Amino acid sequence: MRRLDIKDNRLRARLKLGGLFVFLDYDGTLVPIAGRPQDARTPAATARLLKRLASLSGCRVAVVSGRALSDIRKRVGIGNVVYVGNHGYEMFIPGKGELDYSPPGYRAVLSGIKRRITAGVKGIKGIVCEDKRISLALHFRLADKRGTLLAKKVFWGAAARAVSEGAAAVKKGKKVLEILPPGRHNKGTAVKEILCGAGDITPLYLGDDRTDEDAFSALKNWGITVYVGAKRGSAAGYYLDSPREAVLFLRELCALREETVCRS
16 A cells, blocks of 8 residues: 555546545544544534535545444535445435335344343443444443453354344444344445446545445455555555544645636
C-alpha cells in the first residue's frame, strides 16, 4: 500500500475528471470508533462536507456501514446519499427506497440467539450488545480480558448450532463479534450492486475494518481503495492513518472537483 496523496499526478487526474462514486465506511473512517456504538457522533462540519461532496456534478456518495440502516441514516442525516447497513444486508437508494436481503425464517433464528446472548452476558462489565434489527453485535472494547473471554464463550455457545446448520453467520470486526443472516451479501456485493449500470465511473472506497476488505477486493484493478488506520497488509491500494486524515482528504477532494467545475 502507498500513502494516499492527492497531489500525485496520476491519482489526481482520476479523482478530478469524469464520474466519481465515493463509498465511505462510518465508524473508524468518517468518525473515530467510540467505546459504545451509541456514543459515536457525526460532527456538523463532516455532515456539511458530505452534503457538499454529494452535490457536486458527476459525484455520488454512499455510506457503507455495519450499523443498522435506520441507525446510519439517522447519524449521518443527509439526503441524496446511498446508505448501506448491516454490512450489505440492508440498503437505501434514493428513488428506490429500502431493500432488505435477510432470508425468510432467519428472524426467528436470530430472536432465539439474541435472547441467549443478552441473558448470558448480563452483568459482565464492559460488554455492549447492539441490536441491529436483522443482526446482533457483541462489543467487548470496554471489557477486561476475563470479561471478554466470558462474553465470547456465551456468544459462541448461543450461535454455534445455527452457524453450523447454515441458519446464521458470524462476522468478526474490531473488538466485536456479530450474528448476521446466512448468505453472500457483504460490503463488496453491495458496492457492485450500486455500481451496476452506473456507467463510466471511478469508484473510491475508504474503510478501516475487516468487513471493508470485501469491498477492497471487489474493486481491485478498478477502483481507488483506501485503508484508514495503522494496519498494513490490507487489500487496499492506499492508506491514511486516521479518520481525521480521511476527512481532510475529502475536503481536498471537494476543492479539487469544485476547481474542475469552475474551469469548465
